[in-house]
Amino acid sequence: MASERTAVIGVGQTKYAAARRDVSMAGLLREAAYRALEMANKTWSDIDAVIIGKAPDFFEGVMMPEVYLAEALGAVGKPIMRVHTAGSVGGSTGCVAASMVQSRVHRCVLTIGWEKQSESNAMWALSLPQPFATSVNAGAGGYFSPIIRRYMMMTDAPELIGCMVAHKDRRQALLNPYAHLHQHDLTFEQVVDSPMLWDPIRYSETCPSSDGACAIVLVDEAGGDRHPGPVAWVHGTAMRSESNSYGGRNMVSPAASEQCADDVFAQAGIVDRRAEIDAVEMYVPFSWYEPMWLESLGFAAVGEGWRMVESGATELDGGDLPVNCSGGVLSSNPIGASGMIRFAEAALQVMGAAGEHQVDGARRAVGHAYGGGAQYFAMWIVGSDKP
Amino acid sequence: MSADRPEARDPLAAPAALSAPVTLPEALAGAEPVESVCTPIRMAYTYTPGRALSRYLRAMADKRILGERCGATGQVFVPPRGVSPLAGAATSEVVELADTGYVESFNITRVPIERRPDLKPPYCSAWIVLDGASVGFLGLVINLAPEEVRIGMRVRAVWKPDEELETSAANILGWEPTGEPDEVITDYERIGRIEASDP
Numbered sequence: 001m002a003s004e005r006t007a008v009i010g011v012g013q014t015k016y017a018a019a020r021r022d023v024s025m026a027g028l029l030r031e032a033a034y035r036a037l038e039m040a041n042k043t044w045s046d047i048d049a050v051i052i053g054k055a056p057d058f059f060e061g062v063m064m065p066e067v068y069l070a071e072a073l074g075a076v077g078k079p080i081m082r083v084h085t086a087g088s089v090g091g092s093t094g095c096v097a098a099s100m101v102q103s104r105v106h107r108c109v110l111t112i113g114w115e116k117q118s119e120s121n122a123m124w125a126l127s128l129p130q131p132f133a134t135s136v137n138a139g140a141g142g143y144f145s146p147i148i149r150r151y152m153m154m155t156d157a158p159e160l161i162g163c164m165v166a167h168k169d170r171r172q173a174l175l176n177p178y179a180h181l182h183q184h185d186l187t188f189e190q191v192v193d194s195p196m197l198w199d200p201i202r203y204s205e206t207c208p209s210s211d212g213a214c215a216i217v218l219v220d221e222a223g224g225d226r227h228p229g230p231v232a233w234v235h236g237t238a239m240r241s242e243s244n245s246y247g248g249r250n251m252v253s254p255a256a257s258e259q260c261a262d263d264v265f266a267q268a269g270i271v272d273r274r275a276e277i278d279a280v281e282m283y284v285p286f287s288w289y290e291p292m293w294l295e296s297l298g299f300a301a302v303g304e305g306w307r308m309v310e311s312g313a314t315e316l317d318g319g320d321l322p323v324n325c326s327g328g329v330l331s332s333n334p335i336g337a338s339g340m341i342r343f344a345e346a347a348l349q350v351m352g353a354a355g356e357h358q359v360d361g362a363r364r365a366v367g368h369a370y371g372g373g374a375q376y377f378a379m380w381i382v383g384s385d386k387p
Numbered sequence: 388m389s390a391d392r393p394e395a396r397d398p399l400a401a402p403a404a405l406s407a408p409v410t411l412p413e414a415l416a417g418a419e420p421v422e423s424v425c426t427p428i429r430m431a432y433t434y435t436p437g438r439a440l441s442r443y444l445r446a447m448a449d450k451r452i453l454g455e456r457c458g459a460t461g462q463v464f465v466p467p468r469g470v471s472p473l474a475g476a477a478t479s480e481v482v483e484l485a486d487t488g489y490v491e492s493f494n495i496t497r498v499p500i501e502r503r504p505d506l507k508p509p510y511c512s513a514w515i516v517l518d519g520a521s522v523g524f525l526g527l528v529i530n531l532a533p534e535e536v537r538i539g540m541r542v543r544a545v546w547k548p549d550e551e552l553e554t555s556a557a558n559i560l561g562w563e564p565t566g567e568p569d570e571v572i573t574d575y576e577r578i579g580r581i582e583a584s585d586p
Contacts, residue, residue, distance in 0.1 A: 015399055021422045034402030061428050119423065136496075136503070136512040136527050146492035146514055153538055177398045199495035199509070199533075243472030247462040247521030355398065 003102040005386060007224025008232040008347040010040025010217035016180035016332035019118035020211040025065060026072035029114055032213035032337075033074065036110065039353075040217035041228065044074035047217075048106035053083040053093030053113040054336030059120040073112065085241070088283070089113060090214065090339025091369025091378030095237040097218055098380065102234070107220045113340035114213035117333075141198035141206060141286065143373060148288040149200055151252045155291075157306035159200075162287035163191045164309055166205045166330055169284070172316050173327025175356035180210045180332040205287035205330075212334030214341045224386075230351035232382040235364065236267030244373030251374060253296035260377040261297040268364070268381040274299045277381075278362040279322050279349040280314075281342035283369045285329045290314065293368065294323075297379075316357060325349070325357040339369025343380055350384040439469035442481060444554040450546050454520055456480040462521040466556065486544035486559075488517040488524070489570040495533040511536045515562055529561030539569035 012035025014020070014028055023031065037043060050073050057063050070076050085092040090113035097111035136142075151157070167188045173179035186204075194204035224231045240260035242249075249255075270276045282297070284290045291305030299321060300308050308314055314323035324330070326345040329338050346367035348354040354362075364383045370376060400406075411418075436444060439455055443466050446453045454463045455478035457471030463482050464471070471478055493513035500506055511533040514523025528536050529545060542562035552558050 012402075030405060031402065034404045037404075038396075038402055136500070136506070136510075136525060142494050142496055142512060145494035149494070149538070150492045196495070196497045199497060245464070245522045246472045247460070249522075 004104050005221040005224065006098050006101040006234040007219055007221070007227070008216055008234070008344075008351070008382060009219055009224065009227040009229065010036040010038070010042065010215075011344040011348055011351075011353075012036030012039065012215040013178045013341065013344065014212045014214075015178055016210045016212035016334055018180065018209065018211070020116070021118070025060070025062070025114070025116050025119070026069055028116060028211065028213045029069060029072045029112060029215075032114070032215040033072075033110060033112055036112075036215035036217050039229065040219075042108065042217055046108050047074055047078065047110045049079040049081070049100060049109050050075040051081050051083065051093055051097040051100065051109060051111040053085075053089040053111075053340065055086065055089060055115055056084070059335070060116055061120065074110065079106075085239075085371055085376040085378065087285070087335055087371030088339050088369040088376040088378045089335075089371065090337050090341065091283070091343055091367065091380070092239055092339070092376070094216060094340055094343040094367070094380060095239050095378050097216065098234050098237050101218050101220050104220070108223060109218045110215060111218065111340070112213060112215040113334075113337040115334035115336040115338075116211045117209040117335065118211050141201050144286050144289075145198040145201050147251045147374065148286065148292075151288060151292050152200065154252065155303040155306060157291065158310070160192060161291060161306045161309050162200070162205045163188065163202070165284065165287035165290040165314075166202075167191045168309075168315055169287075169324050169328045169330040170204075172325050172357055173331035175316070176326045176331070177355070178212075178332070179327040180208050180212070181327070181330075201286050201288075207285040207329045207333035207338075208331070210332050210334040212332060212337050212341075214334075214337040214344050216340065216344050216347065221386075230353055230384075232347035232350045232384065233386050235269075235381040235383045235387045236264040237378075237380045238264035238267070239376075239378045241372075241376045244375045252292055253302070254374055254377075256375060257293075257296045257370065257377050258298075260379055264366075264379040264381055265298070268383070268387070270364075270381070273297070274321055277321065277364055277366055279325060279346065279359040279365040281324055281326060281328070281345040281349075281365070281367050283329055283339060283342055283371075284324060285333060285338075287330065290323060293370075297366070297368065316359065322359050325354065325359060327357075339367075339371070339378060342369055343367035343382075346380070347382050350382050352384070437469060439467040439478065443467055444556070446483075447556060447558050448552050448554045450486070450549075450552065450558065452484045452486055452517065452544075454482045454484050454517070456482050463519060464522055465517060465520050465524055482519065484520055485518040486546075487565060488515045488520070488542060488562075490514070490528065490536060490538055490540045490542060490562075491516045491523045492538055493528065493536050495536075509533045513542075513562070515542060526559060527561035528563070530563040537569060539572050541565045541567040541569065 454465035
């Protein structure tokens with residue numbers, strides 16, 4: 001039996017900021033959830049189940065927040081399910097939410113991801129001491145820097161490709177009212193001159209630490225057909241994971257990443273990935289991950305990802321494969337929401353509802369997330385046409 | 388049903404359901420609003436390393452580095468966790484590794500690290516592939532300027548003085564260059580490459 005066709009009919013985002021002191025964690029969730037419900041023309045009583053995702057509890061020090069948040073989540077008396085896949089969690093949560101409708105378990109599902117980084121210390125939460133190894137890495141940047149260095153050496157990429165990505169994403173963020181960073185006067189030279197933190201990663205090539213939440217309403221085929229507003233149809237979802245340490249592991253383009261991409265493109269019937277996709281929202285917390293994922297996801301041949309960046313192919317303004325028109329993770333990073341924001345922004349593009357950062361005529365878009373030691377992957381492809 | 392185009396709305400306007408003003412009960416009139424409180428939390432725990440890591444940590448006190456080999460894939464893991472992730476099986480053999488290897492890749496940290504005030508930026512952390520191991524082993528490259536570190540550089544362990552040795556990976560202060568010729572790396576995609584048994 002074929003799976004149920006599934007549609008996104010509502011997306012809600014909070015304003016992302018370093019500290020949303022005006023709201024509690026519950027208030028943050030309500031802001032995103034109600035915006036999604038408004039766009040979907042739904043109320044809480046229409047929602048059959050709530051699927052949530054956030055980064056590990058020790059980030060904010062609130063254990064099992066879903067218990068106390070059930071009311072803010074509209075989940076009292078309803079099935080609720082939490083997904084855990086580190087930084088990719090927002091994407092995986094979107095995939096799980098879609099599967100609830102695709103499998104005909106539920107007809108209308110609200111999914112939400114969030115993080116209140118102002119109430120946590122993610123950098124040090126990610127650098128817990130381990131008695132069997134020396135404590136020398138400073139957060140995610142210290143972990144990913146050697147992988148980026150390896151990519152640069154492998155491909156002979158010019159040193160400033162990462163700065164081009166960062167400058168592009170920060171400029172595109174100016175078109176997104178929800179983006180955390182709005183650096184109106186940021187010049188390319190300022191990106192290049194910003195301090196090295198985890199050499200070769202500069203300050204301006206790293207994601208910020210943000211508060212925020214993102215929600216999506218998904219419905220079955222009849223619900224999508226009935227919806228009076230724009231709809232994004234789910235054309236494929238895929239998740240993969242692998243160990244972060246084994247002999248011969250390709251850490252630049254992990255096998256799980258390539259297999260996840262192969263699966264999702266096959267589901268959507270896409271052969272020429274670069275030609276058939278109109279917009280990509282990919283998880284780029286450090287600038288160099290744009291060319292690295294362009295290769296891993298098969299938009300560019302191995303060693304050619306940086307050439308796409310250099311040529312401007314990934315720019316909203318004039319590029320043939322615009323990447324992170326919303327400003328991406330480099331401009332807003334509420335960790336547990338960051339993957340879901342990628343999925344939501346991909347949906348907004350094919351709904352024609354992305355506002356100032358809309359790609360003209362976008363019909364098919366990719367949402368992508370990764371997490372852990374580049375070992376958890378989640379992707380979806382959404383389209384304006386029914387699959 | 389309203390068919391308002393979503394893009395026509397002010398994206399930052401409060402959702403209608405949340406736009407009603409909040410009224411406080413009279414008892415709270417004049418109370419000082421609190422936005423947040425900071426409550427530091429701490430959790431102390433006893434770590435039980437298990438068989439593989441216990442052997443590894445005990446050997447550290449004798450300046451020996453123990454890895455473990457997977458019987459199915461031949462891969463050698465260090466620090467050993469007792470399992471082979473690819474085979475999904477227990478490792479079958481303890482292997483003593485040399486305290487020499489090469490730099491697989493590295494990072495130069497130029498920001499201070501909270502728990503290691505002794506580490507003065509800039510300093511170089513690297514994945515070291517020990518001779519005979521299949522995966523990188525995290526450590527510091529010391530006794531040369533971070534800018535001089537190269538992928539492929541041969542290094543050896545610098546141990547604490549004998550009288551300070553304990554059952555800890557901290558016995559290795561860092562890794563210094565041996566002066567030997569660099570490892571020739573032709574396959575940059577494969578971090579943690581294996582020479583003999585690579586499938």
